[in-house]
Amino acid sequence: MQNLAFEYDVCVIGGAGHVGLPLAAALAEKGQRTLIYDINEAVLKRISAGEVPFMEDGMEELLPNVLASGKLALTSKKEDIGKADIVIITIGTPVDEFLNPVFKLIKSCIDDLLPYLRDGQLLILRSTVYPNTTDWLARYLEENGRELQVAFCPERVVQGKGLEEIKKLPQLVGGVTPEAQQKAEKLFGLLAPEVVELKPIEAEFAKLFNNAYRYIEFAIANEFYMITRAAGVDYYRVLKGMSHNYPRAKNIPKAGFAAGPCLFKDTMQLSAFSNNRFSLGHSAMLVNEGLVLYIIDEIARDYDLSQLKIGLLGMAFKADNDDIRSSLSYKLKKALEFRAKKVLTTDPFVNVDPELKPLDYVLENSDLFILCTPHSQYKNLDLKGKPIVDIWGFFEKEFDGKLAVESTAPALAARGSNVR
Numbered sequence: 001m002q003n004l005a006f007e008y009d010v011c012v013i014g015g016a017g018h019v020g021l022p023l024a025a026a027l028a029e030k031g032q033r034t035l036i037y038d039i040n041e042a043v044l045k046r047i048s049a050g051e052v053p054f055m056e057d058g059m060e061e062l063l064p065n066v067l068a069s070g071k072l073a074l075t076s077k078k079e080d081i082g083k084a085d086i087v088i089i090t091i092g093t094p095v096d097e098f099l100n101p102v103f104k105l106i107k108s109c110i111d112d113l114l115p116y117l118r119d120g121q122l123l124i125l126r127s128t129v130y131p132n133t134t135d136w137l138a139r140y141l142e143e144n145g146r147e148l149q150v151a152f153c154p155e156r157v158v159q160g161k162g163l164e165e166i167k168k169l170p171q172l173v174g175g176v177t178p179e180a181q182q183k184a185e186k187l188f189g190l191l192a193p194e195v196v197e198l199k200p201i202e203a204e205f206a207k208l209f210n211n212a213y214r215y216i217e218f219a220i221a222n223e224f225y226m227i228t229r230a231a232g233v234d235y236y237r238v239l240k241g242m243s244h245n246y247p248r249a250k251n252i253p254k255a256g257f258a259a260g261p262c263l264f265k266d267t268m269q270l271s272a273f274s275n276n277r278f279s280l281g282h283s284a285m286l287v288n289e290g291l292v293l294y295i296i297d298e299i300a301r302d303y304d305l306s307q308l309k310i311g312l313l314g315m316a317f318k319a320d321n322d323d324i325r326s327s328l329s330y331k332l333k334k335a336l337e338f339r340a341k342k343v344l345t346t347d348p349f350v351n352v353d354p355e356l357k358p359l360d361y362v363l364e365n366s367d368l369f370i371l372c373t374p375h376s377q378y379k380n381l382d383l384k385g386k387p388i389v390d391i392w393g394f395f396e397k398e399f400d401g402k403l404a405v406e407s408t409a410p411a412l413a414a415r416g417s418n419v420r
């Protein structure tokens with residue numbers, strides 16, 4: 001794989017981020033001379049010192065090793081980008097206030113890089129992009145008189161488990177030309193057990209469909225949860241019953257906050273692409289976002305919110321992680337601050353929110369809790385007999401197949417089983 005005409009085999013643009021860093025470290029571990037380029041100099045400094053800037057399984061061990069081996073280097077100098085044979089873009093691709101993709105971020109990143117990219121390099125888009133972005137990029141480079149190869153190879157790992165999953169998941173590779181395809185396949189073949197060849201537009205859809213499908217799956221669970229609750233039925237008894245040894249229901253997720261930097265915005269990217277006629281995607285958004293307000297209404301049925309001090313347990317967007325980007329815990333906090341006497345928040349991993357309180361303080365000073373993020377360490381919490389809203393079914397016992405025989409519980413009692 002090594003092209004000795006280049007000082008580096010790969011340069012990862014946005015390499016200090018959640019996708020870029022695990023990818024760069026995994027490539028360096030495979031012996032690729034890897035360069036991280038990022039505009040965030042403060043984080044580059046921390047990574048250079050061996051500090052992992054966010055939670056990522058296995059990174060604490062791997063990062064010092066790849067730095068010491070000399071296979072991983074870091075830079076904020078654009079001139080260095082031309083020293084790599086392959087350049088991989090992993091910058092963020094958010095949606096804007098109209099829920100449309102912010103295309104100008106990709107374009108201005110490319111415009112910034114353009115003077116430093118070298119003809120003959122392979123340029124890979126790894127960020128999740130709006131359909132046809134890869135073909136646009138190839139055209140744009142050509143119009144600017146540049147001769148680079150272009151491919152789209154989406155990242156599909158789950159956040160926090162990138163290092164583990166990158167070695168297990170098939171890699172989708174969509175090269176604009178056969179040369180780009182071959183070279184990108186060779187690179188990702190170093191990491192993954194198999195490579196799947198697609199056209200760029202097919203790979204772009206595949207990535208967006210993967211995320212939208214997951215988002216809709218969560219919405220189904222959340223809607224089932226709200227339907228059963230309104231009928232006075234315990235959703236987790238139904239879920240256990242319907243999925244017990246029944247293969248076609250085994251993948252139905254538990255209810256809970258479907259949030260984070262990817263699922264929502266990628267569903268909306270797809271919707272923007274289909275002229276806002278992705279009705280399932282929009283419905284999923286209403287359900288997933290609406291769950292937060294539903295919980296508040298449900299508490300308000302049983303309690304006078306204006307007298308209630310509410311403790312929110314977990315502010316990260318997912319369990320056992322420190323990432324608060326697009327976390328619905330914050331939407332819940334905002335809505336509750338308007339109605340409740342006090343809102344206290346805590347999280348064992350988040351270290352960027354000065355309003356967070358220690359867990360013991362929140363346990364002591366709240367009247368009721370909402371389990372926002374089911375961090376494993378909350379499993380054996382002493383709630384001091386106070387009620388907790390458990391949308392996740394986190395405190396449910398393992399199902400032994402014998403639960404689902406009782407008659408339907410009365411409405412209040414069923415509600416009480418989740419507001420414990």
Ligand SMILES: NC(=O)c1ccc[n+]([C@@H]2O[C@H](COP(=O)([O-])OP(=O)(O)OC[C@H]3O[C@@H](n4cnc5c(N)ncnc54)[C@H](O)[C@@H]3O)[C@@H](O)[C@H]2O)c1
Pocket residue numbers: 013014015016017018019020037038039040090091092093108109112126127128129155156157158159160261262
């Ligand atoms: N987070 C995930 O688990 C995940 C999984 C699959 C795909 N994705 C996709 O990967 C992409 C990146 O997501 P992320 O979570 O890693 O974002 P991130 O914000 O954690 O990382 C992006 C990095 O890019 C850097 N950056 C921004 N603009 C730059 C520029 N012009 N030049 C150089 N560096 C620049 C930032 O400083 C940051 O370090 C997105 O498209 C996202 O949808 C994310």
